[in-house]
Amino acid sequence: MSAVRDPLQVKFAELLAWEQRKRYEQVLTCVACAAMALALLVLPFHGLLPFSEQLRWFIPAALMLVIAPWFFYRWRWQNKDATRALVRVDKTLRLDERATTAWELSARAESSATAQLVFKQAAESLLAVEPRSLSPRQWNWPSYTVIPLFVLWFALLWFDADRPFLDRSRPNAPRTLAHKLLEFSRELQESAKSEGLRESLKAGQELENLARKNIDAKTDDEPFKKELAGVAKKLEAGGKPGADANPFSAGESQQSLRDLRAELEAARDLLDLPGGDKGARELPQQWLDRLASMPQIKKQFDKESGQGFGQNDLKSFLDRLERQATSELDRRALIDAQQFLEQMMKSGQGKSESSTQTVGRGEKESLDDDGVREKRFSNLPGKEPGKKDDGVNSLPEFRGGAQTQVKGLLGEGDSSGVIYKGKPTPGKSELSEQEVIANYRRQAEQELNSERVPEALKETIRNYFLSLGGGNR
Amino acid sequence: MESVAEIEQRIKRARRTFDDLRAEIGRVIVGHHELIEQVFIALVCGGHCLLEGVPGLGKTLMVRSLGETLRLSFSRIQFTPDLMPADITGTNMLTDDPSGRKVFEFQHGPVFAHIVLADEINRATPKTQSALLEAMQEQSVTVGGKIHRLENPFMVLATQNPIEMEGTYPLPEAQVDRFFFKLLLQFPSRDELARIADLTTAAPLSALREVLDAQGILQMRQWVREVPLADAVKDYAVRLVLRTHPRQETKNGGESLAQRFVLYGSSPRGLQSLILAGKARALLAGRPNVSFDDIRSMLLPSLRHRLILNLEADAEGINAEKVLGQIVTEVAEVA
Numbered sequence: 001m002s003a004v005r006d007p008l009q010v011k012f013a014e015l016l017a018w019e020q021r022k023r024y025e026q027v028l029t030c031v032a033c034a035a036m037a038l039a040l041l042v043l044p045f046h047g048l049l050p051f052s053e054q055l056r057w058f059i060p061a062a063l064m065l066v067i068a069p070w071f072f073y074r075w076r077w078q079n080k081d082a083t084r085a086l087v088r089v090d091k092t093l094r095l096d097e098r099a100t101t102a103w104e105l106s107a108r109a110e111s112s113a114t115a116q117l118v119f120k121q122a123a124e125s126l127l128a129v130e131p132r133s134l135s136p137r138q139w140n141w142p143s144y145t146v147i148p149l150f151v152l153w154f155a156l157l158w159f160d161a162d163r164p165f166l167d168r169s170r171p172n173a174p175r176t177l178a179h180k181l182l183e184f185s186r187e188l189q190e191s192a193k194s195e196g197l198r199e200s201l202k203a204g205q206e207l208e209n210l211a212r213k214n215i216d217a218k219t220d221d222e223p224f225k226k227e228l229a230g231v232a233k234k235l236e237a238g239g240k241p242g243a244d245a246n247p248f249s250a251g252e253s254q255q256s257l258r259d260l261r262a263e264l265e266a267a268r269d270l271l272d273l274p275g276g277d278k279g280a281r282e283l284p285q286q287w288l289d290r291l292a293s294m295p296q297i298k299k300q301f302d303k304e305s306g307q308g309f310g311q312n313d314l315k316s317f318l319d320r321l322e323r324q325a326t327s328e329l330d331r332r333a334l335i336d337a338q339q340f341l342e343q344m345m346k347s348g349q350g351k352s353e354s355s356t357q358t359v360g361r362g363e364k365e366s367l368d369d370d371g372v373r374e375k376r377f378s379n380l381p382g383k384e385p386g387k388k389d390d391g392v393n394s395l396p397e398f399r400g401g402a403q404t405q406v407k408g409l410l411g412e413g414d415s416s417g418v419i420y421k422g423k424p425t426p427g428k429s430e431l432s433e434q435e436v437i438a439n440y441r442r443q444a445e446q447e448l449n450s451e452r453v454p455e456a457l458k459e460t461i462r463n464y465f466l467s468l469g470g471g472n473r
Numbered sequence: 474m475e476s477v478a479e480i481e482q483r484i485k486r487a488r489r490t491f492d493d494l495r496a497e498i499g500r501v502i503v504g505h506h507e508l509i510e511q512v513f514i515a516l517v518c519g520g521h522c523l524l525e526g527v528p529g530l531g532k533t534l535m536v537r538s539l540g541e542t543l544r545l546s547f548s549r550i551q552f553t554p555d556l557m558p559a560d561i562t563g564t565n566m567l568t569d570d571p572s573g574r575k576v577f578e579f580q581h582g583p584v585f586a587h588i589v590l591a592d593e594i595n596r597a598t599p600k601t602q603s604a605l606l607e608a609m610q611e612q613s614v615t616v617g618g619k620i621h622r623l624e625n626p627f628m629v630l631a632t633q634n635p636i637e638m639e640g641t642y643p644l645p646e647a648q649v650d651r652f653f654f655k656l657l658l659q660f661p662s663r664d665e666l667a668r669i670a671d672l673t674t675a676a677p678l679s680a681l682r683e684v685l686d687a688q689g690i691l692q693m694r695q696w697v698r699e700v701p702l703a704d705a706v707k708d709y710a711v712r713l714v715l716r717t718h719p720r721q722e723t724k725n726g727g728e729s730l731a732q733r734f735v736l737y738g739s740s741p742r743g744l745q746s747l748i749l750a751g752k753a754r755a756l757l758a759g760r761p762n763v764s765f766d767d768i769r770s771m772l773l774p775s776l777r778h779r780l781i782l783n784l785e786a787d788a789e790g791i792n793a794e795k796v797l798g799q800i801v802t803e804v805a806e807v808a
């Protein structure tokens with residue numbers, strides 16, 4: 001009667017092999033799910049891992065290799081699993097445990113007539129059965145979870161969500177020049193967009209592309225510096241005064257240029273004022289009164305000795321002024337960018353230059369070397385020339401060590417001097433005088449733009465800084 | 474060696490016999506289908522039954538009918554407080570032999586029959602009750618130092634009334650354990666009652682047809698033991714029996730009814746009953762192997778009288794059925 005038992009044994013082997021395969025697939029899914037969950041959990045600790053950042057992409061695979069043996073041992077295929085599988089077959093086919101009994105009897109090589117009858121009855125139902133259709137795969141929750149977990153983990157890594165953790169856990173880890181440039185380029189673009197500076201916007205985009213390219217290529221800083229040098233030259237060329245005569249002197253502050261542009265906007269209304277004769281040679285008195293309330297335009301108007309301006313002359317004058325002011329702002333932004341690039345090339349990474357190299361905004365946002373953006377407000381209202389320092393000046397807190405920033409208060413008359421705060425860095429300063437002055441000028445303008453400086457004092461303060469004559473020093 | 478066809482034939486015959494028996498007894502007994510099946514299972518397993526039910530449910534009639542359909546000798550012993558052991562087993566009587574000499578001659582008691590109905594067994598004194606012990610276990614009685622073999626097949630069907638407990642002597646645990654099954658008779662339903670009224674108040678029925686003889690029963694006993702049992706099913710039965718013991722830990726770590734209310738769990742005889750009854754049920758169902766369902770079906774009749782519950786169970790109205798019901802739900806088929 002082995003004619004019945006042998007095919008039945010083959011069928012049992014087939015059934016159990018399928019069940020075993022399903023089991024290993026499930027274990028593998030569980031391993032993958034657990035590995036992905038662990039990979040997400042260790043994301044904040046990437047900085048503590050003792051290998052390069054590139055290898056973080058292989059963390060799930062490594063975790064899988066580590067935990068897989070335990071999972072496969074814990075859920076290894078055992079004899080009771082085979083029994084369970086056959087009991088399930090019995091239930092599905094309503095065999096009243098004939099399959100289970102036949103399997104055990106065949107394993108014991110039973111040859112009694114009763115055993116043969118069990119084989120026969122089990123074979124009648126089992127031989128025609130296809131294991132895959134009888135007991136199809138059933139996806140458990142880890143199967144449904146593993147792909148979303150993978151996508152989440154991949155997205156987090158792709159968008160460098162672990163970067164802050166990496167940087168925080170590695171305080172001395174150098175940030176590449178490309179990252180700094182990327183940050184600067186974004187700020188430059190924002191600033192250019194808000195002020196309508198076309199050349200600066202273009203330069204910002206160009207810098208961003210360059211930074212991105214280098215970040216993606218993971219190139220070193222040295223070859224990157226060479227590329228920066230090329231871009232800096234380009235910016236330098238763009239920052240040179242144009243052939244057309246620009247009425248704004250180098251001492252004209254950026255804020256005054258911005259004020260001028262704001263006044264120019266307002267002055268457009270003048271053209272629509274009633275009583276004006278387009279062909280008239282003289283401006284009506286009410287126009288002149290309005291002009292008097294716009295100090296920046298008035299200044300330029302006086303320079304042009306605008307007596308005898310007609311309405312058309314005034315329009316072309318205003319248009320020209322706006323073009324020139326925008327062009328001047330654009331040029332200065334390019335110079336700032338060029339200076340930033342030069343500083344970057346000189347200082348390289350690990351230096352604390354970025355805090356002074358942000359594009360001027362209402363409030364100063366700075367990046368420290370840790371890459372953490374923090375807002376700093378100067379609580380120094382400024383000092384009017386000739387007035388004594390009453391000793392209540394409180395400068396922004398300086399950090400010691402390599403990040404020490406030297407700030408000073410320059411004044412006229414008796415109280416001039418430099419105040420050092422924080423722990424000085426031993427050794428020779430690497431910043432040139434020009435750079436220091438440029439930095440201070442920028443800081444002063446930023447402080448002036450802040451709401452903390454009273455409107456009435458802005459002009460006085462501006463005049464004070466202009467009187468320092470940074471260019472001459 | 475038998476062939477597969479012969480085994481198939483044998484199973485069919487067993488099933489047909491049982492169907493015939495059920496139909497024949499069903500002529501006089503209304504309802505109690507499950508009870509009739511269980512009594513027959515006990516018979517083909519070589520066991521004895523303890524029937525418990527209020528008077529008038531047809532216990533005696535059923536046993537009598539069984540004797541008639543099986544072509545077996547039947548005797549009834551009405552247990553009373555003054556019944557003596559010798560009244561059951563028989564005694565040596567002084568008689569004259571053909572030569573005129575006085576000799577002791579053994580007079581067989583009512584226990585010498587194939588089927589013995591021990592009616593209201595708990596009314597006799599423990600001394601008398603224990604006279605059945607040897608008969609039930611060894612299938613023999615010893616009188617005057619001489620062993621007398623009982624009939625084969627031999628089956629004791631004892632009845633007891635669960636409500637009228639005054640003047641009764643509860644059976645000792647050792648004797649209760651010797652009963653293969655303890656069966657409870659339920660009160661008939663409305664339809665069954667109506668049929669009982671029709672049957673018992675009309676013209677008497679014709680005599681019952683004999684469907685099986687002693688030889689046939691012995692043969693079936695042999696067949697039952699040849700039914701194969703998978704290790705997985707056997708393990709299930711073992712785990713069920715083990716779980717009746719209060720010291721067995723539950724899977725979820727909580728306190729089970731068995732742990733709380735059982736004083737002593739089932740004896741190994743309970744496991745024997747369970748498995749043997751499972752085999753018999755499979756045979757009577759026309760199957761060549763035992764299923765988990767066979768074991769589950771036989772759990773209550775096999776084990777309910779083997780669980781000794783504590784006083785707390787009595788106070789809280791917990792009975793063996795409840796405990797076993799929880800065990801069945803908790804124990805997985807495959808460990």
